[in-house]
Amino acid sequence: MLKPDGYTFIFVALNLLILFFFMRKFLFKPITNLMEERKSSIEQGLKDAENAKIEAAEARKKYDEQIKNIKLDGDKLLNEARAKAAREYDEILAAAKKEALAVVEKGREEIEREREEMLRQTKQQIAVLAIAAATKLVQANMDTDANKAMVDKFIDEVGAI
Amino acid sequence: MGEKLTHAMEPHNAFTMNLFGLKIPVSDLVVTMWIIMAIMIVLAIVLTRKLSLIPNKRQNIAEIIVEFINNMVKDAIPHHWKAFAPYLGTVMLFLVLANTVSIFNIIPGGEEGFKLRPPTRNINVTVCLAVMSICVVAYAGIRYKGVGGWIKSFAKPTPIMLPFNILDYVIKPTSLALRLFGNILGAFIVMELIYMAFPIFAPAVLSCYFDLFDGILQAYVFMFLTSIYISEALE
Numbered sequence: 001m002l003k004p005d006g007y008t009f010i011f012v013a014l015n016l017l018i019l020f021f022f023m024r025k026f027l028f029k030p031i032t033n034l035m036e037e038r039k040s041s042i043e044q045g046l047k048d049a050e051n052a053k054i055e056a057a058e059a060r061k062k063y064d065e066q067i068k069n070i071k072l073d074g075d076k077l078l079n080e081a082r083a084k085a086a087r088e089y090d091e092i093l094a095a096a097k098k099e100a101l102a103v104v105e106k107g108r109e110e111i112e113r114e115r116e117e118m119l120r121q122t123k124q125q126i127a128v129l130a131i132a133a134a135t136k137l138v139q140a141n142m143d144t145d146a147n148k149a150m151v152d153k154f155i156d157e158v159g160a161i
Numbered sequence: 162m163g164e165k166l167t168h169a170m171e172p173h174n175a176f177t178m179n180l181f182g183l184k185i186p187v188s189d190l191v192v193t194m195w196i197i198m199a200i201m202i203v204l205a206i207v208l209t210r211k212l213s214l215i216p217n218k219r220q221n222i223a224e225i226i227v228e229f230i231n232n233m234v235k236d237a238i239p240h241h242w243k244a245f246a247p248y249l250g251t252v253m254l255f256l257v258l259a260n261t262v263s264i265f266n267i268i269p270g271g272e273e274g275f276k277l278r279p280p281t282r283n284i285n286v287t288v289c290l291a292v293m294s295i296c297v298v299a300y301a302g303i304r305y306k307g308v309g310g311w312i313k314s315f316a317k318p319t320p321i322m323l324p325f326n327i328l329d330y331v332i333k334p335t336s337l338a339l340r341l342f343g344n345i346l347g348a349f350i351v352m353e354l355i356y357m358a359f360p361i362f363a364p365a366v367l368s369c370y371f372d373l374f375d376g377i378l379q380a381y382v383f384m385f386l387t388s389i390y391i392s393e394a395l396e
Binding site: 002004005007008009011012013015016018019020022023024026027028029030031032034035037038041 | 172185186187188190191194195198201202205206208209212214220223224226227228230231243246247248250251252254255280283284285286288289290292293
């Protein structure tokens with residue numbers, strides 16, 4: 001119990017060293033390494049997940065931007081088309097108006113011409129009628145040419161009034 | 162009764178080894194230690210067979226033990242715990258088994274034959290453990306400070322402290338050895354007396370305290386103090 005015993009001392013020291021080497025080789029080293037490996041693998045996994053998340057977010061952002069761009073482009077195209085259509089519409093309308101005006105003008109001219117023609121014919125007929133009437137009425141032996149001129153003058157005067 | 166008690170306390174020669182004509186007496190302390198070592202080594206090998214990142218039940222047990230020890234050593238020695246955890250863990254596991262080994266006496270009686278009794282009830286064993294511990298402390302100082310740095314550390318914080326620092330290397334192992342020896346022997350004697358005085362079932366409750374709790378506590382204290390000494394040596 002309290003007696004010094006060199007043999008026991010040496011035995012215990014040797015035993016402890018042997019035990020230490022065995023435990024280190026079979027228990028502590030492998031398990032510690034394994035736990036560190038697991039820790040690092042879990043950390044790696046988390047990092048990968050984080051990276052994947054970031055990547056996904058980036059992709060999402062890109063995609064959103066693309067969608068936005070597409071929308072903008074679409075809007076632009078639509079606006080352009082709209083503007084073009086409006087322009088074309090205006091042009092067509094203007095052309096149509098012009099054409100209509102021209103047609104109206106032409107019609108008016110036509111009418112004017114016809115009226116003048118009618119007036120002329122009327123005047124002629126009136127002159128003829130008047131001469132005939134006058135001839136019948138007066139029964140005078142007059143130079144028809146002179147008569148005609150006179151009648152014309154008369155009609156002109158009447159027209160002026 | 163006194164004879165019985167003395168018989169239980171004293172080491173006995175289990176057998177005599179013959180090494181190159183040299184007769185070496187092997188006491189029952191050493192035989193008990195061999196039994197504990199064999200159990201520990203076999204368990205270590207069995208529990209760590211086919212290690213994988215996804216542990217099975219056997220591996221979980223080993224991992225719980227190792228992690229518990231690693232965390233305790235980490236608390237005391239934050240930077241170099243990896244170098245000392247195996248030794249401290251070995252000492253702790255050995256002491257836990259050695260201090261509580263008297264629980265595992267399945268064979269009743271055995272007063273005259275071989276009986277499992279804690280090897281740490283003998284001063285030689287505890288002194289040896291304490292000397293090994295202090296060797297590890299010195300090794301830690303030399304390994305991480307260099308020989309010069311280690312020698313200089315004796316004159317810190319002032320050269321006046323030199324004799325006390327040298328005394329430290331005597332006092333530390335002495336206190337370690339005597340604390341362990343005294344606690345285990347005391348508990349052992351108390352338990353022996355209880356076994357003599359009480360009927361058959363009563364000692365079980367007391368055994369829980371004197372054998373299990375005290376034994377594990379002393380193992381923990383031994384390891385904890387050794388780790389504190391190492392961290393002091395590394396400062």
